[in-house]
Amino acid sequence: MPPSPTTGDRRPAGFTVEVTGWRALAAFRFLTLVYAVALNLDDLGRVDSPAWCVATLAVMGAWSVASSYCYARPRLRTPVLFVVDLAVTLATVLATRLVETPERIAGGEFTVPTVWASTAVMAWALRWEIVGGLLATLGLGAANVVVVSGQPTRGTVHNMILVLLAAIVIGYVAEVLRQVDRLMVDAWQEQGAVAERDRLARQIHDGVLQVLALVKRRGSTLDGEGRELAELAGEQESALRALMTSGSAAPSDGVVDLSALLAPLAASPGIELVAPAEPVLLPAGAGAEVAAAVAAALHNVSEHAPGAHAWVVVEEERDAVLVTVRDDGPGIPPERLAEAAAEGRLGVVQSIRGRIRELGGTVVITSAPDEGTEVELNVPR
Template identity: 40%
Template sequence: MTPPAGAVRRARSRARDATLVDTEHPLEPFWRGIIACRLLTLVTVVGVTLYHLRTGYESPAAAIGVLVVMAGWTAVTSWGYLGGLPGAPDVRGRLALADLGVCVAVMATTPWIVTTAHLDDGGPGMGSIWTSGAVLACAVAFRIRGGLLAAAVISVALVLSKDRFGALELGDIQLLVLAGLTVGYGSLVLERAAARLRRLAAEQAAAAERERLTRAVHDGVLQVLAHVQRRGAELGGGAAELGLLAAEQETSLRALLSGPGTTDAAGRRDLAAALRQLASGRVTVSAPGHAVELAATAAGELEGAVRAALANVALHAGRDAHAWVLVEELAGAIEVSVRDDGPGIPDGRLAEAEAEGRMGVSRSIRGRVEDIGGTLRLDTGPDLGTEWVIRLDRGTA
C-alpha cells in the first residue's frame, strides 16, 4: 500500500523537526561548510601572499595572477556546491574532481613563482591551505574513499611542488588525511541516518493510512465478505467460487489493515513475517525465527497463494477444520506447505471444476506459483486432508 504524498511529507516534517536533519538532502550542511572553509582559507592565503609578495616570490605579478584564478574558482565552486540552478542535475561530484585538478594545477606553479629561500624558511607554496577544500569536497561527494584518495593526490602534489619532505610537509599531510577521513566518515554516517529516517517516515505514513482505512472500512465490508463466503458454500455451484473469491478478499483485506510486511531498500520482503500475520484460532503458522527474505514480488505471490489455500480450507473443509502453514529453508530453496485436517479433495474434482470454468485453484494458487518460477505439489485423499506444497528455488527469488 502506497501512502499519500501528504502523509509522507507530514511524517518527514515531524522527523526533521525532531532531529534537525533534512532527510532528502542530508549533506547540504557539509557543502555549505566547505564553502565557508574555502572563503576563509582564500582570505588567509591572499593575506600571506601579499605580506611576502616582494621577498618571497620570483614573479609577484604571476603570484597575483594565481590569486585571481583562485578567487574566481572559489566563486565557481561556491555556486556549484550550493547546488547550482534550481532543478538542475546534481553535478557536485564531478565539480569536486575538477576542484581537485585545479588545486593540483595551482600547486604546480610553486617552483616558478615561490623563491627557494622562502620555502626553506617554512613559507607556503602556491595554494597552501586553500587546496584542502578539494579534499573536503571529495570526501563529501565520495565518502571515505574519496576523501582519502583526494588527500593522497594533494599530498603528492605538495611534496613534488615544494621539492622537499620535512616535518612541516609531514604535518600538512597528516592534517589532509585526517580531514578526508573524518569528513568522509561523517558524510557516510549522516547519509545512512537520513535513509533510516526516510524509511521511518514512510512506515509512519503507511501506519497512519492503515489507521484511516481501518476507520473507513471498519467491520462492515469484512462482515459482508464473510457472509458471501458462507452463503456461497451453502449454495454450491457457481456461488461456491464466488464464496471462494470473497474469502480471498476478506483475508487480503484483513492482512492489509493489519499492516503488510515492509519492503527494504533492496526490494526484498520477509516472507516469514508476512505469513505469520495469517495465523488465527484455526490457522497455525510455523516459520523460522529469523527473516526469510525474498524479492518483494515473489514474497507477495507466495503470500497470495497461501491465502488462497487457506480460503479453500475455510470454504470446503468446514468451520471446524484446522490448517497448518509451515515455512522451511532448504538447501538452495524455500518450501511452504499448507495442510488441513478436512475430508480431502475427491479424485477428479479439480479437473471437473476447471472443465466447468471454475478456475479458483488454478488461478489463485497454481498461477501465482508458476508466475514466479516455483513448483506446486498436491497431496490429498479421502480422510487424509489436503496439503499444498510450494517450492521456490533461491535463484528465482
C-alpha cells in the same frame, strides 16, 4: 558512485546526504578562503610581490564562487569540473614562488592558499572516496615539493600528512554516507509502497469487497446459477482479503525465517503451526509469497469449513522448503475441483498456485469427502 535518482522517490528536496556533503564543502571552502585572505593581507608588506599575492587571492575568491555553484548542481558535477578544480588549486600553490622570496620559502613560510588548497582534495574524496582523495593528495604534494625546490621542510611534510589523513577520513565517510543514502531511498520507496497499498485496500474494501459480500449473502438464498454466482463471489472476496492482508509481493533484499512469517497466522483459534526449531531461511520476496499463499489457504478453510481445525506444517529439505496446510473439514468433492478447472474458476486455489508457480514451485491439492483437505506447497531454494 552516488546513487542514481529513483522514480517515485518522494524525499524532501535538498535533504539527501549527497547534497549535505557538497554544501559542507562549499562552507569549508569559503571559511578557508577568509583565513587565507586574512593571513596574506597581514603579511602583504613582507612578501616579494604584493601584486602577485593579491592576484592569487582574487583567483581563489572567484574560483570559490564558481566551483561552489557548479558542485551544488549534479549535472555540472562532471570529471572535468574536478580536474579544473585541482588544476586551479595547484596553480595557486605554485604561485607562491612568484609571491615569496626563496629565503622565506626555505624558512617554512606558508603557501599563498594555505589550507584552502585542501578543498580540492576533499572534493575528490567526496566524489571518488578514498582513492580519489589519495590521488588529489599526491598532486597537491607534488606542487608543494616544487614550491620548496625539491627540499620539503618539516612544516611541508607535516601539512601534507594532515591533508592525507583528511582525505582518507573524508573518503571513508563519503562511502558510508552513500550507503546511508541508499538505505534512505529504500525506506522512502517502502513507505510509498505501503501508503499506496493502504490506499488501494481502502478503495477495495469500500467498493469491491462490499459488493462481493452482498452478492454472496443474497445469492446464497437462491438456487442454480444464483447460488453458483454467490460461491464465486465468496471465493473472490476471500482472495482479495488474503491479498490485502498479505503485504507487498514485491521482492526485497535479504533472507527471512519462514516460520517467523507464518507464526502470526497460527495465533488464530483452531490453527496450529508445526515448524523446525531452527530458522527456515528463504529469500525475503519468496518468503512473503509463501506466507501469502498459506494465508489464502487458511482463509479458504475458514470460509468453506467453518469450525474445522487446521495445521500448517513446515519441513526443510536439502534444496526445497515444503509447507503443508491440512484441515479436518468436510473436504472438497472431486467433481468440484474438476468443474471449477474446466470453467476456469479456481478462486483462491488459483491465487495459491499462481504465487508458488512464480517461485518455480508446485502445489498439490489432495481432498476427499469427510477426510479434510491438504494443500502442499513445494518451493525450491
